[in-house]
Amino acid sequence: MKKKLNPVSILILFISALPLFLPPKLFINIFYLAALLLIFFYSGLTFRSFLIFFLLSFFTSFIYIITFILNPDKKYLSGNIISIALFSYKNEYLIKIKIYEKLLNTTLASGIRLFSICLISFCSAYLIDIDNLVRFLMQRKVVSYQNGYAVSIAFQSISDIKSEYSRVNYLMKARNIKPFYKGLLPLLVYGVRYAQLAAISLVARGFNEERSIFRKVEYDKKEIIAVSIISIIIFAELLLGWFC
């Protein structure tokens, strides 16, 4: 069974990922990213999934970099010009690019930042157990039970709505119903009905904010290790002034 990262770690990861969203700089904290990836692998991220996420993030940032270079803002078109030559064949370079240093620095910094954000987001989304996370937040009174259960039910409905969509899509084709937007009505009704019946089910079983807790979501060793690693890195970075 796939191991899941526990809620606290996820929260910490998101909070600690904030530096990645700060204004672009060329320097990216490799240790920081490496530490996050280590935690992801420790939490059950398979190499295959990581590779898929890596490639997706790479291509996203690659396209971003190219677009940025080919369509630069005028403020980056000043200062030193540097030449980049790629792919040599018989002492001749196939690609030669002349680019402003300022533009290159900014583009690479933003590109790598985008890559890191994508990679961390994909990995987190893959590992997060939403139900566990919401349950944790509800039990600590961070989120009210009313909101928490609404979020939890909404997330659960995704798989049901997905299967309902395939059924509706099939029957639309079978009944030769066109145009496509007519299929929205049954889906919309399904969503409303789902919410209505779930709400009735909550009410019918005495749902309220005052309740006992049977399965408490607790911290464990893994989380303490994750929190410690991230805290040390952030603390060290703050001391060294890397965030400035």
Next chain:
Amino acid sequence: MKENILFDVSNIEIQYPFSNESLFYDMNIPIYKNDVVLIVGDSGIGKSTFFYLLKGIIPNYIKANLKGKIIYENENILQKYPETLEKKIGYLGQNPYSQIVCANVIDELVFGMENYLFSRSEINSLSVTYADMFNLIDKLEQKTSYLSGGECQRLNLASILAYLPEIILLDEPTSFLDNQAIDIFYSNIAKLVGKKTILIIEHNIDKVLEFTNKVLYLKYEDANRKNMPNMDILINRKIDELFFGKIKRVVEDANRVDFYHGEEKNRKCVISTSLDFLYKSEKKTKDQKKFLDFNNINNIEINKAKAEVYIEKLSFKYQDSKGPIFNIESFTAKSGQIIGIIGENGSGKSTLLGCISGILKSKDEKRDSIRIFIDRKKVSKFYRYVSVLFQNSESLFFFPSIQEELLSEFKKWKKNIEKQKYYSEFLLYCDEYFFPLKRYLKKSGYSLSEGEKRRLAFMIIKLMEKPIRLYDEPTYAQDKISIDLMEKMLKEEKRLNTLQIIVSHDHDFLYRLADEIYEIKDKKLIKR
């Protein structure tokens, strides 16, 4: 005796906002403590609404204008619903899927107990007891999204009974359960007799009659006032006479026309693609020219295509599940056959229908493990030849009114008079015995009761006129009359050379109807 009265129900009238119609229960009924009450009646007559009133869902959460009284401890609960009563009543709704609110089975099971502040030790022992009772011990750590309809139903039942309500309202509790689970469920309910007040809405009344002491029979007293169900209290001895007597009468009446082929000489039908005939048929003299005689229509061939379904080495695995849900070596079905598929809850019956229709495709699925031939020609786009009645009937409704819903199918026979005649007659027949079409024509399919939706979906499947038809639990939420009529219509389809595959827990229904019955057992499809 009067001090033992739990609910004193008298003449309730309900009107929903934005609705012109009101529902009036013409009745004066006391429900005593520890009564076991079976509620029966036509689909859509307001049985579930009655439970909503007892549980306080109406008017606390679904707003409606109410008149009349339900007296509980000297208070009219329709005016002000007492908080103490809320905990005492356990309510199980009809749709098993939508009642699940937690992602894990164990969380769902203990949900009610957590709400009513049970201690951890109490929750622990009760959850084990009820998980064991409903055969859920192995599934406690599973995700609820992987449960089948029957498993969801068992989980809902366990969750409700676990918080020990004094009054239990069960709205079709066994509609998705297999026979073994039904027996277990009712044997457990029988143990509660004399200790709890139990009200059950159930179409499969044979199992319940053994331990009920009261039957409430909702019926329309006046055929012209269909919004006025009248509730009678019957004792068991009279049930056969009144309830089954009515079924017999209606079914015999439906037989009189010998189905919808217009064998009755003076039966007339209008040729029209507007569905006006549903009304105009009543004014035969004025619009005589528009009606045609219905003689010799018996010879019409509706499904000329010969369909064959072949399955070879089919295995299906859901994402994240440990192994394949089934491994089917071989299966063949041909036009004119009715195939029944049975099996325990969660054995993969609905999944098999999903595979045959082409909706579900496993990554592990061997190429071409399902082949469909129409007139000996292999086809790839299954949706052109296969129609499916899913467990959720609403998937089939795309239009704001039933009239548009039927017309979208009806229009395809613009130039085919024979078919227009046949299907007009079919709709007239349905209107008379199966589904009150004239009354509901302008209504939305979504606003019908569960049973009515099922019957409307059943009619649309017929109008879709595909040579292969798959039905997933067609008898769900149906009364005896509707099941009997459904059986007749399915037999008629067999005569018209349609291939029909039916998944149902209603074994009697399948044994009466099917040419071959298969069971999914130990991941294999075995011929019975």
